[in-house]
Amino acid sequence: MRSAPIPYGRQSISPADIQAVVDVLNSDWLTQGPTVERFEQTVAGYCGTAHGVAVNSATSALHMACLAAGLGPGDILWTSPNTFVASANCGLYCGATVDFVDIDPRTYNMSAERLEEKLERAAREGKLPKVVIPVHFAGQSCDMEAIGRLAGRYGFTVIEDASHAIGGRYKSEPVGNCRHSAMTVFSFHPVKIITTGEGGMVLTNSAELHERLVRLRSHGITRDPALMAGESHGPWYYEQIELGFNYRMTDIQAALGVSQMTRLDEFVERRHHLAKRYDEALRDDPFVLPFQHPDSYSAFHLYVIRLQAGEPGSGHKGRKEVFEALRQRGILVNVHYIPVHIQPYYRANGFDAGDFPQAEQYYREAITLPLYAGLAEIDQDRVITALQELLCPPSAPK
Structure with missing residues (x-):
């Protein structure tokens, strides 16, 4: 008898995971609600980060992070060539130009040495990147201390693509703590470490970035009177103050994520x-x-x-x-x-x-x-x- 196929990756779903989803299905909330906030707090707390913003995919998370960093037409984003296309496409979505930095032959991550060499050339030519996205390939962190030091010298924003790396550590600290970056992105696709079915999250220690990420996740809408152009008409009132997206995660997905985080x-x-x-x-x-x-x-x-x-x-x-x-x-x-x-x-x-x-x-x-x-x-x-x-x-x- 032929043995069952062995996939390269697969989710692990427990009875507790299933019950967590059933509990939400029996609740008053199905779309974004209190369980999404609980999931954000759980992941941010695990990583030692101030804020988490859960979304419907890591691709959405990368796109929002780039927009929150101010990336736009005329700007440049650099990332690793050894990654899924989303790590580069997110820059194109913003109208920016995309380029790459070659990898370290041992870790297969972005080489900090090649990055430094390329930055030196770009500085001479007046073509420095606005955003650099190092990718923690296979779950192993890039040399974030070196990359963060270069960011301070050359003035670019670092967004860690940690889609592979939740639960990993760099210099004994959790990946995702944003010690050497402005933002970190996680993926919760079924082949990743934990899953929400589809889903992603942006982590940051910046209250300003967090506020903008939350707004971008939901059509660019705010209910904060301090940000409104006009006078509030009542408790129902909201304003769209920028172009955002429907990148929201559901409570159904978040319930699975909260349960998965326990393992x-x-x-x-x-x-x-x-x-x-x-x-x-x-x-x-x-x-x-x-x-x-x-x-x-x-x-x-x-x-x-x-x-x-x-x-x-x-x-x-x-x-x-x-x-x-x-x-x-x-x-x-x-x-x-x-x-x-x-x-x-x-x-x-x-x-x-x-x-x-x-x-x-x-x-x-x-x-x-x-x-x-x-x-x-x-x-x-x-x-x-x-x-x-x-x-x-x-x-x-x-």
């Missing part, structure tokens, strides 16, 4: 346990395992290996061959990510292969293995065995 540390601990099992089982095999910087405690959203390119006569298979063979065995590996700058849309806007060589080399070799809190060790052993059978031919024993 966040458990989820991350389990992911570390499984990552260690991969490390120990695969350490002598012909590929590169994930590097963990001592300053970072990863949330381990992803476990990515890099295959060594198969040279003629080496007996090593290439990435595409391994990917297809694993999928045929029901092991639903994935690839994270195709570099954003080589997507057709971005090529049409002036980027090309060769622009960011470290990101491109990484992409040619990367495969994401299954990793999620509910992954059974017997299934993980299936993954390990299949990899070793494919990559360690009998003529070249380990």
Whole structure:
């Protein structure tokens, strides 16, 4: 009998999660209400941040964060090429120009060294970015102290894309505390560390940014008389004072999020346990395992290996061959990510292969293995065995 497929990522839903959602369905609130506020306070409290603004996706969160930072036409946003397209598209939504900073070859995060070099050139040319979005790839924090220091020197706003990293830590402090940034964005998609079905959140320590984010989330509307252009007509009165959006989260989603937060540390601990099992089982095999910087405690959203390119006569298979063979065995590996700058849309806007060589080399070799809190060790052993059978031919024993 064929074994059930093993996805690369999957949500973990408990009876308590289900009951939390049912409780909201039986309440007076379904759309944005008191449970959304409770979820915001729960996440912000966990991270040690003053404010959280929950929205319907991390893409919406990135867009709002850019608008709150004042990004607009004529401005420039830089991010990592090794990310999902949303980290760059959010700048385009604001009418800004987007560019990229190549990655560190060990962490696969934005390289602080390449960022500094690019900033020095941009300062000479008068083309400094207004916003920089470092992406905490696979759950491991970027070098935020270095990036924050550069932000102070060159005057740009830092928005952390921590979509992979809730529950992670940087220099022993929670990712999301905004110590080195103006805002941090989390994602709650089902393959992430915790889920609300779809959803995201912006965290900030700034009361001013928080106020604007709340307004942008709901059509740019305010009920604060101090912000109104006219005189209030009564307790029902509101004014739209800027162009906002319907990016609201529902109480149904937030109830799931509040319940999931009670298991966040458990989820991350389990992911570390499984990552260690991969490390120990695969350490002598012909590929590169994930590097963990001592300053970072990863949330381990992803476990990515890099295959060594198969040279003629080496007996090593290439990435595409391994990917297809694993999928045929029901092991639903994935690839994270195709570099954003080589997507057709971005090529049409002036980027090309060769622009960011470290990101491109990484992409040619990367495969994401299954990793999620509910992954059974017997299934993980299936993954390990299949990899070793494919990559360690009998003529070249380990």
